[in-house]
Amino acid sequence: MKPFTGLIDSHFHSQAMVDKAMDVGECLTRFFAGGGELALDMAVHVRDGSAREELSERFPGVYIAAGIHPSEAGKVGGDDWILLRKQLSHPKALILGEIGLDWYRGRDNEGAQRELFRRQLSLAQELAKPVSIHNREADKELLEDLAAEAWKGPGIFHCFSSDLTLARKGLDLGFYLSFAGNVTYPSSSALREVARWAPADRLLVETDSPYLSPQGFRGQPNQPLNASITAATIAQLRGESLEEFLQQTRSNFRTLVGWAVTGLEQ
Numbered sequence: 162m163k164p165f166t167g168l169i170d171s172h173f174h175s176q177a178m179v180d181k182a183m184d185v186g187e188c189l190t191r192f193f194a195g196g197g198e199l200a201l202d203m204a205v206h207v208r209d210g211s212a213r214e215e216l217s218e219r220f221p222g223v224y225i226a227a228g229i230h231p232s233e234a235g236k237v238g239g240d241d242w243i244l245l246r247k248q249l250s251h252p253k254a255l256i257l258g259e260i261g262l263d264w265y266r267g268r269d270n271e272g273a274q275r276e277l278f279r280r281q282l283s284l285a286q287e288l289a290k291p292v293s294i295h296n297r298e299a300d301k302e303l304l305e306d307l308a309a310e311a312w313k314g315p316g317i318f319h320c321f322s323s324d325l326t327l328a329r330k331g332l333d334l335g336f337y338l339s340f341a342g343n344v345t346y347p348s349s350s351a352l353r354e355v356a357r358w359a360p361a362d363r364l365l366v367e368t369d370s371p372y373l374s375p376q377g378f379r380g381q382p383n384q385p386l387n388a389s390i391t392a393a394t395i396a397q398l399r400g401e402s403l404e405e406f407l408q409q410t411r412s413n414f415r416t417l418v419g420w421a422v423t424g425l426e427q
């Protein structure tokens with residue numbers, strides 16, 4: 162018998178796992194055999210679209226996102242936009258992402274990052290797709306750009322690592338807060354507070370595999386089944402059973418994407 166059911170990993174990177182010489186097929190088989198129901202393979206750029214589409218065609222529970230990460234800012238050409246639209250029309254493409262702003266390595270390409278971000282926000286609204294947002298040290302500019310595009314949601318704040326102020330504003334704008342392995346670290350007490358406080362109907366979990374392994378697995382490449390460790394930590398913080406928490410996050414994810422997608426079994 163499976164130890165639990167209904168686990169959803171709302172954010173993993175199959176091709177970064179391949180780059181780390183991981184056997185993605187084996188990791189996904191382990192995920193589905195262990196109680197995983199759906200895993201969303203997140204894009205960083207458009208170049209690996211066909212490999213990710215093939216993976217989603219091989220595993221019924223693997224869905225994909227298509228989008229361009231801020232690390233690609235300044236390198237995006239006209240053909241990339243054509244490819245992005247095509248990838249978003251794939252029947253298993255649920256989300257536009259990941260997109261966002263990242264000041265971690267400096268702000269010298271701030272203009273290019275914001276232009277790329279805003280153009281994709283606008284595309285998401287045109288195509289009625291939710292977005293998955295990456296944000297590193299850019300809370301203020303993120304909110305400015307969402308306001309400038311008159312963002313109406315819904316979407317995901319992926320690997321939520323900010324404070325209650327951004328969490329509140331994000332919820333107002335229709336975002337779900339997706340927590341990753343860093344919420345399990347003993348040093349993350351402020352983040353754990355946000356996870357304890359967040360409204361039940363706006364919570365998601367993710368791994369960001371192969372990155373951000375949860376406590377106990379740090380230093381090893383991450384994989385989708387480890388979303389259960391993050392889920393168990395948050396359930397415990399909130400005084401809920403793991404089963405209850407997984408049913409809630411499963412229903413949240415389906416609500417988030419359901420309106421944008423036809424053919425997703427309920």
Ligand SMILES: [Zn+2]
Nearest residue numbers: 172203259369
């Ligand atoms: Zn990611």
